[in-house]
Amino acid sequence: MIQANSNAPVYDQQEITIAAPASTVWHLLATADQWETWNPTVRQVQAAQPLAAGVSFSWQSQGVTIQATVAEAAAPARLAWKGTAMGVTALHEWDVYEEPGNVRVRTAESFEGPAALLMRATLQATLENALSQWLRALKEQAEK
Numbered sequence: 001m002i003q004a005n006s007n008a009p010v011y012d013q014q015e016i017t018i019a020a021p022a023s024t025v026w027h028l029l030a031t032a033d034q035w036e037t038w039n040p041t042v043r044q045v046q047a048a049q050p051l052a053a054g055v056s057f058s059w060q061s062q063g064v065t066i067q068a069t070v071a072e073a074a075a076p077a078r079l080a081w082k083g084t085a086m087g088v089t090a091l092h093e094w095d096v097y098e099e100p101g102n103v104r105v106r107t108a109e110s111f112e113g114p115a116a117l118l119m120r121a122t123l124q125a126t127l128e129n130a131l132s133q134w135l136r137a138l139k140e141q142a143e144k
Contacts, residue, residue: 002071002080004091008110010123015106016135020142022096022103026076028141029094032057038141041133051079061130066090087115088123105138107131 004011018025028038032047036059044065047057056069068083068090080093092109109131111123 002082002091002093004093004108004110005112006108006110008091008112009116009120010111010127011109012124012127012131013106013108014128014131014135015104016139017099017102017104018139018142019102022076022098024142025096025103025105025138026079028138029079029096030073030075032059035059039134039137041130041137051081057081062126068092088113089116105135107135 004013006013028034030050032045032051033049035042035045041061043060045057045059047059048055050073051057051070052073053070056067058065058067060066064085066083066085068081070079070081072078072080072093077096078094080091083090083092088111090109090111093107095106097104097106109127111127116123
């Protein structure tokens with residue numbers, strides 16, 4: 001099981017409650033080639049569909065190209081990948097918990113490597129903002 005490293009130089013974890021079935025949330029997360037239709041921070045996704053363990057994919061976020069490989073894909077509950085960009089290694093995980101009448105989505109990500117150490121404060125703020133935007137956009141799209 002891949003887990004974001006809470007002791008990494010840059011780490012964040014956030015949650016949101018979504019009034020939608022877990023299958024809807026999973027579909028949005030696993031169909032990466034559609035991310036840019038609902039997530040304004042994502043561009044130029046290149047991915048085999050749907051995301052599955054071992055699948056490599058790439059996308060741009062805030063002008064940076066991220067190359068990633070899915071480590072875990074357990075529909076509709078868990079998706080996790082390891083990615084790299086500009087000297088940073090990222091571990092990103094999504095967990096979808098079914099609750100009465102809705103789902104709770106938790107995401108966590110860590111950045112490690114020389115660039116994460118050098119740009120810790122900037123990358124921390126960037127990560128916190130990015131995860132917040134992903135969750136808000138996911139909620140908005142899933143609840144349509």
